[in-house]
Amino acid sequence: MHTTFRETMSGTVNDRPLELRLAVDQPGILNPVADRTATLTGRLRAPGIADDVPVTGTLRIAPLNAARTIGYDCSFSLPDGRRLRLAGAKTIELAHPLRSMTTLPVTLTEGEKRLGDGVLRFDLRDLPSFLAGFRLRPDQPEPAGAELYPSRWRGQPGRLEVWYSTFTDPATGTGVWLHHELVAPADGGLPRVHGWTAVYPPGEAPVHERFGPIHGPMRPGPEAFSAGNVAVRPGELRGAAGELSWKLTERGGGKPLYTLPAWAWRRELLPSAHLVTAPGATFDGVLRYAGRELVITDAPGASARIYGHGNALRWAWLHADLGDGEVLEVVTAVSKRPVLRALKPLTFLRLRHAGADWPAGDQLVNSFRYRSGIDLPSWWVSGRVGDRRIRVRVHQPPEATLALDYTDPDGEAAVCRNCECADATVLLERRVTGDWRTERRWRLDGTAHAEVGGRG
Numbered sequence: 001m002h003t004t005f006r007e008t009m010s011g012t013v014n015d016r017p018l019e020l021r022l023a024v025d026q027p028g029i030l031n032p033v034a035d036r037t038a039t040l041t042g043r044l045r046a047p048g049i050a051d052d053v054p055v056t057g058t059l060r061i062a063p064l065n066a067a068r069t070i071g072y073d074c075s076f077s078l079p080d081g082r083r084l085r086l087a088g089a090k091t092i093e094l095a096h097p098l099r100s101m102t103t104l105p106v107t108l109t110e111g112e113k114r115l116g117d118g119v120l121r122f123d124l125r126d127l128p129s130f131l132a133g134f135r136l137r138p139d140q141p142e143p144a145g146a147e148l149y150p151s152r153w154r155g156q157p158g159r160l161e162v163w164y165s166t167f168t169d170p171a172t173g174t175g176v177w178l179h180h181e182l183v184a185p186a187d188g189g190l191p192r193v194h195g196w197t198a199v200y201p202p203g204e205a206p207v208h209e210r211f212g213p214i215h216g217p218m219r220p221g222p223e224a225f226s227a228g229n230v231a232v233r234p235g236e237l238r239g240a241a242g243e244l245s246w247k248l249t250e251r252g253g254g255k256p257l258y259t260l261p262a263w264a265w266r267r268e269l270l271p272s273a274h275l276v277t278a279p280g281a282t283f284d285g286v287l288r289y290a291g292r293e294l295v296i297t298d299a300p301g302a303s304a305r306i307y308g309h310g311n312a313l314r315w316a317w318l319h320a321d322l323g324d325g326e327v328l329e330v331v332t333a334v335s336k337r338p339v340l341r342a343l344k345p346l347t348f349l350r351l352r353h354a355g356a357d358w359p360a361g362d363q364l365v366n367s368f369r370y371r372s373g374i375d376l377p378s379w380w381v382s383g384r385v386g387d388r389r390i391r392v393r394v395h396q397p398p399e400a401t402l403a404l405d406y407t408d409p410d411g412e413a414a415v416c417r418n419c420e421c422a423d424a425t426v427l428l429e430r431r432v433t434g435d436w437r438t439e440r441r442w443r444l445d446g447t448a449h450a451e452v453g454g455r456g
Helices: 097-101 124-132 262-267 363-367
Strands: 002-013 016-027 036-046 050-062 069-077 083-091 103-110 113-121 135-137 159-168 175-184 192-200 207-215 225-227 230-233 236-241 244-253 272-289 292-308 314-323 326-334 346-353 356-358 370-373 378-385 388-395 402-407 413-432 435-454
Touching: 002 103, 002 124, 016 050, 016 113, 036 069, 050 083, 083 097, 097 103, 159 272, 159 413, 159 435, 175 225, 175 292, 175 413, 175 435, 192 225, 192 236, 192 244, 192 402, 192 413, 207 225, 207 236, 207 244, 244 292, 262 272, 272 326, 272 346, 292 314, 292 435, 314 388, 314 413, 346 363, 346 370, 346 378, 346 388, 388 435
Parallel strands: none
Antiparallel strands: 002 016, 002 113, 002 135, 016 036, 036 050, 050 069, 069 083, 083 103, 103 113, 159 175, 159 292, 175 192, 192 207, 225 230, 230 236, 236 244, 244 272, 272 292, 314 326, 314 435, 326 346, 346 356, 370 378, 378 388, 388 413, 402 413, 413 435
């Protein structure tokens, strides 16, 4: 088991304001009379020192044994590459437990050089949300991204399976989308494998080519997907279609991010399931299109999977690389199912931020806490879960949006309008002492990956 919780403290260092927002992960069950060490991740905001940077470190938890201490040791990097350390300890006084457990004297250092001292405090008005955030999590490991690549299809009619990757070339700003499908018709006919690759050069119309369809099951082999000379395997994408060819490698990505509930992927209990196998991946390789050669190095992007009964009645999707390993994934959709199609769009949103995935809890329950407006060229999502609320706005420039048609397993047609060079703004706020305060704001100019789809 692991005990996880969050803590926010604010105060001053050398009379400058400083705020520390931490996520704590301690192996085992929290035991205040023991002496345990937990890991810390989070964000530090200190105008004049660091605007908003990630922090990592350790937390010593020993409040009720002989040590009577809760010790914090964090480090972070400045934009110029310097590494600073913020450390301190709460000394627990049994005569004044609340004051001593909410007051943290700290020291800021760079190597052996002492840069300043200060005091951070936990606001007792945040105590209800702090206590509500404690979680016991099993040690059962989540599958690694590579383990989620193999095909899930086992011969059932009426299924759609997708492997896709998107990324932005940092040197040219070119967006790329590689989409691979297995469609098993609802009437029991032969499955077909097909897909397309699209390139979005800045200031130009998108270029795309389709491959397939090839009828019949995929050939056995190490590939998760194969269609003629197009193949996908963990860490590698290659193929050719028309005047387009690609040979790419994928590195890193972090742990998988379940946009819809993890149980929906494992048990197939919803009309569809979506997960990001590599939410913070980087891509390298060569892409040739329209007589050009694009050499790709360290391109940020993601790879993802979809499995279910087909496309929604209408939907919108966003993948936003926010930097520093932080990503936002959004799917908002209206199901084709007879009863569900009468509902407003359900939104599934996952934000990897400050070392944790938000919101916690079941994603299906959380989906009713959002509102969305699906439209073009702009669409939006907003909602509140717990003491945080989020607002997302996406703009897909019409001249850089590519319309492609789909055919569902039941034979019904759909159209997606995809843009791998969209704009997006994300505002994350936290409720503190009755007021909403900006926790983080992101703006992506031409690097958001987005799509709006529907029937016609």
